Amino acid sequence: DGLRVRLRIDGVLHPLSSLPVTQPAALLARLKILGGLDIAERRLPQDGQFSLEIAGKPASFRLATLPIYGGEKAVVRLLQSESAALSLDKLGLPAAQLRLFCAALAQPQGLILVTGPTGSGKTFTLYSGLSALNTPEKNLCSVEDPIEIPLPGINQTQIHAKNGLDFNRVLRALLRQDPDVIMVGEIRDAETAEIAVKAAQTGHLVLSTLHTNSTAETLTRLRQMGIPGYLLGSALKLIVAQRLVRRLCPHCRQPAQAVAHYPAELWPGTLQTWRAPGCDHCFSGYFGRLALFELLPINARLQNAIAAEMPLENLLSLAKQQGLRTLLVSGLEAVSRGDTSLEEMQRVIGLDDG
Structure with a gap:
């Protein structure tokens, strides 16, 4: 009771x-x-x-x-209701990944996808990218459910499914509003995916989210939605996968005795781990959260591989050859710095390096 x-x-x-x-x-x-x-x-x-x-x-x-x-x-x-905090610098992206994100945002057309489970910070990343593009010289439009942060200067439309105003209907209408940049809150079905991909090929920069666990899984999901490889390869510019992990309290964290060992291709040598017993500042050992990222820029080789519908395992191998820094590697780096604990990283990311 x-x-x-x-x-x-x-x-x-x-x-x-x-x-x-x-x-x-x-x-x-x-x-x-x-x-x-x-x-x-x-x-x-x-x-x-x-x-x-x-x-x-x-x-x-x-x-x-x-x-x-x-x-x-x-x-x-x-x-989140404050737009003042929206800044690419505050996302927590390492310098090299921040440059990749900014380079994709600078493209005149194409599709940028931010992926991850519910509560992984996708919306904040999407809004930060949109804010960086928000200048008087550009016409920015969005379709959202709901509008989480009102952004001055951006034409935001909230869907009302009961009244027939769904993502697909609004998205088609936005294409007749002379947009430079289109933000789609979430790609939920094949029809929305198809419209977004075609918009990205016709002079629009499109930003959206998907509920997938990694950059590679995003390609699988879009294939399952029926998007042909030749359309996907030419439209995609960048896929961002992210997670939020709890940050170890800086006031009480200390090196742990346990030292983890991983395969050399993931982490050469031993991995120093950290722990935080809790103090008057945190009461739990953790204080706040930090974001971990995996960015997959779609270059010419990957475009051709996607267009040829190369098997996912081969695509992932090709991406790693070209420097893909996976979520697991990002997590291990955060553990080694003492930003988070090994247990927290495993709770959020797991140990699968797919």
């Missing part, structure tokens, strides 16, 4: 004390009112959004409800 409340902080769920059984229905009803949902509807899932002022600053939230056995479940997600 009661209401279980949990907070996801830095990617990890933390339970709070359960509320008395008399409060759940009233609390859920209040959330539904804030989100503009039907408070009487308990049999179907609903989605909404609301804004509040907290400590004098605006805060936006996304609300999703779901009927479950014995009642209802609700998830409230805090949305």
